[in-house]
Amino acid sequence: MARIRLTMAQALVRFLTMQKTVIDGEKQPIFAGMFAIFGHGNVAGMGEALYQAREALPTYRAHNEQSMAHAATAYAKAMRRRRFMACTSSIGPGATNMVTAAAVAHVNRLPLLLLPGDVFANRRPDPVLQQLEDFGDGTLTPNDAFRPVSRYFDRITRPEQIIPALARAMTVLTDPADCGPVTLALCQDVQAEAYDYPASFFEERIWQARRPRPDESELEAAVAAIKASKKPLIVTGGGTLYAQAEASLAAFADRHRIPVGETQAGKSAMAHDHALGMGAVGVTGTAAANDLAADADLVLAVGTRLQDFTTGSWALFNGEGHRLIGLNTQPFDAAKHRALPLVCDARVGLELLSAGLGDWKAPAAWTDRAIAERSAWLQTAARYTDGGNAEYPSDAQVIGAVQRAGLPSDIVVCAAGGLPGELHKLWQPGAPGGYHLEYGFSCMGYEIAGAIGVKLAEPGREVVVMVGDGSYLMANSEIATSIMLGVKLIVVVLDNRGFGCINRLQRATGGESFNNLLKDARHQELPDIDFAAHAGSLGAHAVKVTGLADLQEAVALARGQPRTSVIVIDTDPLASTDAGGAWWDVAVPEISVRPEVEAAHADYARAKVLQHIGD
Numbered sequence: 001m002a003r004i005r006l007t008m009a010q011a012l013v014r015f016l017t018m019q020k021t022v023i024d025g026e027k028q029p030i031f032a033g034m035f036a037i038f039g040h041g042n043v044a045g046m047g048e049a050l051y052q053a054r055e056a057l058p059t060y061r062a063h064n065e066q067s068m069a070h071a072a073t074a075y076a077k078a079m080r081r082r083r084f085m086a087c088t089s090s091i092g093p094g095a096t097n098m099v100t101a102a103a104v105a106h107v108n109r110l111p112l113l114l115l116p117g118d119v120f121a122n123r124r125p126d127p128v129l130q131q132l133e134d135f136g137d138g139t140l141t142p143n144d145a146f147r148p149v150s151r152y153f154d155r156i157t158r159p160e161q162i163i164p165a166l167a168r169a170m171t172v173l174t175d176p177a178d179c180g181p182v183t184l185a186l187c188q189d190v191q192a193e194a195y196d197y198p199a200s201f202f203e204e205r206i207w208q209a210r211r212p213r214p215d216e217s218e219l220e221a222a223v224a225a226i227k228a229s230k231k232p233l234i235v236t237g238g239g240t241l242y243a244q245a246e247a248s249l250a251a252f253a254d255r256h257r258i259p260v261g262e263t264q265a266g267k268s269a270m271a272h273d274h275a276l277g278m279g280a281v282g283v284t285g286t287a288a289a290n291d292l293a294a295d296a297d298l299v300l301a302v303g304t305r306l307q308d309f310t311t312g313s314w315a316l317f318n319g320e321g322h323r324l325i326g327l328n329t330q331p332f333d334a335a336k337h338r339a340l341p342l343v344c345d346a347r348v349g350l351e352l353l354s355a356g357l358g359d360w361k362a363p364a365a366w367t368d369r370a371i372a373e374r375s376a377w378l379q380t381a382a383r384y385t386d387g388g389n390a391e392y393p394s395d396a397q398v399i400g401a402v403q404r405a406g407l408p409s410d411i412v413v414c415a416a417g418g419l420p421g422e423l424h425k426l427w428q429p430g431a432p433g434g435y436h437l438e439y440g441f442s443c444m445g446y447e448i449a450g451a452i453g454v455k456l457a458e459p460g461r462e463v464v465v466m467v468g469d470g471s472y473l474m475a476n477s478e479i480a481t482s483i484m485l486g487v488k489l490i491v492v493v494l495d496n497r498g499f500g501c502i503n504r505l506q507r508a509t510g511g512e513s514f515n516n517l518l519k520d521a522r523h524q525e526l527p528d529i530d531f532a533a534h535a536g537s538l539g540a541h542a543v544k545v546t547g548l549a550d551l552q553e554a555v556a557l558a559r560g561q562p563r564t565s566v567i568v569i570d571t572d573p574l575a576s577t578d579a580g581g582a583w584w585d586v587a588v589p590e591i592s593v594r595p596e597v598e599a600a601h602a603d604y605a606r607a608k609v610l611q612h613i614g615d
Contacts, residue, residue, distance in 0.1 A: 002199035008159035009049035009191040011201070012115070012184075015166050016086065017056040020206045023082055030174075030207055031113075032075060032083050032456065033058040035068035039090020040129060041117020045191025046088045060485060063477035065089045067449035069101030069112065070438075071478070074413070074446070074453030076110045078433060081179060081242050082209060085453075086113035091188065092130025096142050100443060102149040105181040107440035108238065108265065109305075109330070111173040112181040114150070116143050121157040121187040128188075143185035151180035157187050159195035174207045176242070176329040176345065211243070212329060214344035214352060222300075222325050222342045223356035229298035231319060231366050232258045235281055235310065238265030239303015239328060245347035246432045249302065250274060252350045257361045258300070259370035261289035263310045264420065264439035266303065268429035275371055280580075282310040284421035287380065287580040288373040295319045302327045303346045306336050307440065313585035315610035327353075377580070381426050384577045387548040394575035395422045398494055401548045402464060403428060405555035410462045411436055413454055415446035417468040418501035418576060419494065425580050433458070445475030448491060452478055455487045462490065462559060469495040472531065476538070482564045483539035490558045491540070491566045492551075493531050500573035509588045510600030517573055535566035544568040583607050 006014065021030040036059050038047050050059045062068030065087070072085035089095050095116035105112040119131050119141050127133050134140040147153050152172045154165045162184075169182040214222075226232060240249055246269045253260050253276045260270050261281030270277040278289035285293075290312075293299070297319045304310060306326075311317060314337065317324070326339035327349045334341035342349055361367075385400025393401075395418055402412075408430020414420055415438040429435040436454055438446045447467040455463045472493050482489050498517030506516060513520045518527065535542035541561050545551045551569050558565035585608070588601040 003196040004199050004202065005194055005196050007045065007049065007192050007194050008156065008162050009045040009186070010052065011159070011195070011197050012162055012166065013046075013049040013053045013057060014202050017053055018202050018204045019170060020204055021082060022206060022208065027206065028083065029056070030083055031057060032085050033060055035060045035062050035072055035085060035087045037062060037065050037068065037089055037094060039094050039117065041091035041094065041188045042088050042115075042186070042191070043090070045188060046115065046117070046186065062481050064475065065094050065097035066101050066445065067475055067478045069098045069114065070104065070443070070446045070449035071453035071456075073101060073105045073108070073110050073112050074436065074438070074450035075457045076105075076112060077108065078436060078454045078457035080244060080433075081111055084111040084113070084173060086115060088115040089117065090130070091117040091119065091128075092132075092142055096145055099145050099149060102146055102181045102183065104438060104441045104443050104446065106149045106151065108438065109179050110181075111179050113169060113173060114146065114181060114183045116146070116183065116185055117191070118143055118155060118185040118187045120189045122189055141185065143183065146183040146185070149181065150183040151178055152182045153185075154183075155185040155187065156190055159190055159193045163197070163201055170207065174209070176210055176212065177331070211345035211348050212343070213348055214342050218340070218342050219352055219356060221340050222327075222353060225298060225323055225325060225340055226300065226353070226357060227360055229323075230363055231292075231296045232298045232300065232362050233292050233296035234258050234260040234300045234302060235263065235293075235304055236260055236266040236269050236302045237263045237304025237310075240266055240269040240346045241432060243303065243346035245303075245350060246270070248347045248350040252354050255354055256357055257364075257367040259292055259367070261285065261293060263304050264424055264437045267424060267437070268432050268435040272428040272430070275374070276367070278370060278374055279377065280424040282312055282316065283582050283584040284309060284424040285580055285582055286377045286425055288370070288377040290316060290580060290582050291373055292370055293317055297321050298323050298325070300325045300327060301339065302350065304328075305333045308585065309439070312582035314612055315585070315607065316582045318610060318612070380579050384579070385426055389547070390572070392570055392572040393548055394572050395419055395494060396426055396577050397548055398492070398551065398569060398571060399423060399426050399466070401552040402466065402492055402555055405552045406464065407462065408434070410434060410464055411454055411458060413447055413451040413463060413465045414467065415439065415450065416442045416444040416471055417499070418504070419466050419468060422577055423466065425577055444471040447471055448476060448482075448489070449478040451489050451491075452482055452485070452487050455489060464555075465489055465491040467491065467493055468500070469493060469497065469529070469531065470499045476534070479535055479538040479540050479564060479566065487564075488562065489564045490555060491535070491564065492555070493566060493568045494571045495531060495568060496571045496573035498573060503573060504576060505586065508600070509586055510592070510594060510597035512594070531568040532566065540564045540566045542566040542568070583610070585611070
């Protein structure tokens with residue numbers, strides 16, 4: 001058997017370059033690149049190997065390890081899991097900085113390969129710089145923090161261990177059911193050790209997306225349940241987009257006249273102007289989708305993990321005799337809340353369901369009601385997004401101005417705060433993938449870094465980041481990365497001078513404004529932050545605008561800029577879209593010295609009666 005002598009790091013990198021996929025008939029590397037921040041735990045081993053392969057596997061430098069892993073995760077999401085990226089860091093803080101990003105990928109079922117450096121396997125310099133020492137476990141290192149947020153975890157303590165580890169990694173990264181982050185902790189001495197690897201380890205391999213078909217009995221049960229329904233509703237999640245099933249979803253809804261609500265991850269799977277597209281469903285949902293969800297006697301959940309924001313903490317779906325069908329590649333998700341499971345690919349499942357239903361259609365009265373409710377909601381939404389002359393516009397008005405300055409091909413990126421709720425209700429994506437929200441982990445700081453990954457995946461589309469001042473202050477350094485890489489973004493910073501979303505939640509649960517808005521936090525002096533000057537110092541074209549008309553003009557001008565633009569506008573921290581929405585279970589203290597809290601708890605107790613857990 002032919003052998004090739006390489007260091008473990010060289011073998012790892014060569015293996016990655018030989019993994020391929022086919023997209024639209026074109027063979028491409030399945031790894032689009034490696035994000036790297038070098039330190040003593042990876043610069044000698046991985047750094048040297050990546051330099052040798054810098055053309056076949058591009059290495060991108062970032063400014064923060066968490067942010068670079070966010071960018072890689074966003075790339076995989078924008079590519080609908082067909083291609084993905086890897087990230088390497090040093091040991092210690094470089095590695096643990098990526099744990100939060102691993103959780104983002106884990107929650108969102110997205111492929112991400114993490115390659116943190118680790119301690120010396122030989123333990124001779126023990127303890128090495130940045131090594132965490134456990135007094136009762138000599139095998140523990142900071143990388144063990146990745147275990148609960150990885151689909152697969154391994155520590156490479158011998159060079160030959162990389163052979164089975166990478167085989168398992170690729171299986172997980174490309175599996176539609178088990179997809180998620182893989183962490184291979186690379187002991188830094190082992191990275192540099194040589195081994196005679198079999199040449200077959202480096203043979204080209206093509207990975208194709210698997211489309212599992214459903215069990216016949218599950219399919220028959222699902223068809224029968226839909227045929228028996230009088231008020232069916234489809235709830236579509238991110239799995240629909242990952243499966244490239246948006247055309248099948250529209251065809252299914254059209255043929256069987258069933259309205260569709262969208263989760264945060266599923267938004268843009270249904271064209272915003274489709275007559276049966278009810279828009280967002282759940283806590284941040286439209287009145288149209290939620291009114292139907294409350295009455296539906298059957299919910300077909302396609303590619304969604306049914307988190308509490310989708311289900312209104314399981315108080316939303318309360319139609320008489322309601323049933324749930326879980327169409328999902330992952331049995332864990334398909335069977336939630338005693339659903340009839342339909343374990344399969346979203347596209348395959350919808351097409352086989354449609355064939356089984358034949359010419360069956362939902363009752364006309366139900367469909368007519370859905371169309372009427374959609375029309376009414378669009379009129380309501382327009383009132384919130386229309387311009388005005390208030391000194392501090394609402395988030396909804398800012399969204400309206402940005403949308404008016406955009407094109408149907410634009411992609412909006414957001415993650416946390418009040419904006420995800422407003423965008424979920426009000427943004428009208430013009431094409432699949434035009435709505436990119438990280439709302440599974442709702443990770444502040446994802447926005448700008450994630451947008452880099454989106455732009456790398458979709459270089460021909462304008463990527464618009466909408467971010468609050470709180471998230472901006474948490475993670476803004478990747479503006480400099482976007483300049484360095486020539487990855488042009490439009491970043492709109494909404495400055496409400498604090499954490500406005502949580503301040504509203506605090507007040508809604510009976511609390512007094514405290515420690516959220518800057519003015520309500522302990523301070524000697526209120527900061528007066530010049531976000532435009534700061535963004536400009538990072539290399540962006542930056543401007544602060546004073547009204548909606550100026551904002552709309554600035555966004556239009558930013559489209560013609562060759563580099564990243566940052567546009568700052570002051571907004572109202574209290575205003576939000578109170579139309580639509582659903583209850584969300586946020587526990588309120590049973591007792592308090594404040595009567596407002598006790599009143600909020602009484603409301604909370606009444607709302608909990610609607611929850612149905614396990615029925």
